[in-house]
Amino acid sequence: MNDGPRVSLLMAAYNNVAYIKAAIDSVKRQTYDNWELCVQDDGSTDGTYELACTLATGDQRIKVETNGRNLGYNATLIEVAKRATGELWGHFDSDDMLERYAIEEMVRAFAQRPDVALIYSDFAQIAQHGKVDDYTIESYSLSRDFNPQELYHHGWRHFGMYRAKAYREIQGYNPKLTNVPGCGDGDLFMQIVEQHPAYHLPKTLYYYRNHQTNISRSIQKCEVCPANPDCNYIRVWAKAANRDQRTLQPLPKDQ
Numbered sequence: 001m002n003d004g005p006r007v008s009l010l011m012a013a014y015n016n017v018a019y020i021k022a023a024i025d026s027v028k029r030q031t032y033d034n035w036e037l038c039v040q041d042d043g044s045t046d047g048t049y050e051l052a053c054t055l056a057t058g059d060q061r062i063k064v065e066t067n068g069r070n071l072g073y074n075a076t077l078i079e080v081a082k083r084a085t086g087e088l089w090g091h092f093d094s095d096d097m098l099e100r101y102a103i104e105e106m107v108r109a110f111a112q113r114p115d116v117a118l119i120y121s122d123f124a125q126i127a128q129h130g131k132v133d134d135y136t137i138e139s140y141s142l143s144r145d146f147n148p149q150e151l152y153h154h155g156w157r158h159f160g161m162y163r164a165k166a167y168r169e170i171q172g173y174n175p176k177l178t179n180v181p182g183c184g185d186g187d188l189f190m191q192i193v194e195q196h197p198a199y200h201l202p203k204t205l206y207y208y209r210n211h212q213t214n215i216s217r218s219i220q221k222c223e224v225c226p227a228n229p230d231c232n233y234i235r236v237w238a239k240a241a242n243r244d245q246r247t248l249q250p251l252p253k254d255q
Contacts, residue, residue, distance in 0.1 A: 004107045007035040008086030008164070012076040013094035014042040017051055019209060024055045024062065026097040026207075032104040037062045039094070040080035043070035048094070074184035077173045090161040091185055095209045097126070098159065102205035106161045109201050117166035117196030118189070120146075120157040123206035141208075146198040152241035154193065155233065156185035159206035166192050176230035183225075183233065190236035223248045 009027060013020055027037050039062065041049035049066050056062035063083065067076060077091075088110060092098065102121070109119050125139050143157045170191040173184050192198070222234045228246060238245040242253070 004032070004034060004111070005087035006085065007032070007103050007107065007161070008084035008089045009035060009037045009092045009103075010077065010080045010084060010089060011037060011039045011092050011094050012042060012073055012080055013039055013044065013048050013052060014070070014073070014076070015044045015046045015048055016094045017044070017046045017048045019095040020048055020052055021055060022097055023092070023094050024052065026100070027062075027092075028059065029100045030098065030103050031101045032107060035061060035103055036084075036086060037092075038080050038083045039064040040076050040083075041066040042073070042076040043067050074173060074177045075175075077184050078175060081167070081173055084164065087164055088161055089164055089167060090159060091156075091188075092159075093208075096158070097207040097209070099205045099207070102159055105201065105203055105205060106159065109199065110161070110163070113199055115197055116199045118160065118162040118192045118198040119201050120161075120198070121159045121201045121203055121205040123158040123208050124204050126207045126209050140204060142202070143200050145200045145202075146193070148193065148197070150240065151190065151193060152237050154189070154198075155237075156189045157200075158208055160185065160189065162188075162192055166196055170195065171232070174230070174232060177227050183227070183231065186233040187231055190233045194232075194236050 024037065027035065039052050041052060043066065052064045056064050065083065067079060088107065106119055110116065120143055122140065122142050125141065144153055146154065174187045177183050177187060222228060223246065228234055234245055238248065242251050243249060244251055
């Protein structure tokens with residue numbers, strides 16, 4: 001299928017040589033053809049950049065660049081977003097994988113909901129070997145349906161895709177979070193849904209790989225994070241939950 005809008009997949013990569021081939025191969029296998037994969041390497045030292053360049057050979061839809069040095073995860077997302085040219089953008093980590101019909105399902109869902117700016121799916125957790133962990137129900141992460149009145153229940157969920165137009169109407173990936181790994185996607189989610197409707201697509205389209213160096217393992221608690229005052233995620237979350245942004249303590253009901 002290739003008669004729909006172009007989809008840009010944004011991939012920040014750093015020292016994931018063991019997994020990036022599986023990630024890129026899962027894009028090459030998509031049932032939807034009109035995509036581009038923008039890979040931004042963050043100064044890898046293990047051959048990730050070189051392997052990505054090799055995997056891009058012969059497929060002009062795969063575009064690989066490097067920062068030349070390590071800037072950090074969120075700074076790399078800012079850089080790769082500068083290169084995206086599609087109408088729809090999807091965030092895709094270099095150690096994860098997509099279901100083969102993930103993009104097609106997302107494009108169809110957007111076509112059916114012209115008022116929606118962001119769509120997110122369900123995902124399954126996979127082990128280092130690339131298989132769903134134990135094939136138990138705990139391995140499947142089912143997302144909540146979107147409710148704009150309960151933004152304190154929401155945050156970035158894989159597979160997340162959003163309209164490029166909506167991205168350009170907001171701050172974008174937050175440059176003030178460059179030293180806070182793993183928080184840029186949640187910050188972006190809250191910026192978009194603060195202004196636009198979102199939708200939960202109840203299908204497992206994404207495979208999140210668990211391993212010892214997942215960026216999410218280094219995320220700090222919001223109430224002690226030094227980036228708290230500049231974080232859109234916790235700003236919108238606290239407002240929706242009627243809590244103090246810095247301490248996360250409940251505010252009086254009349255505030």
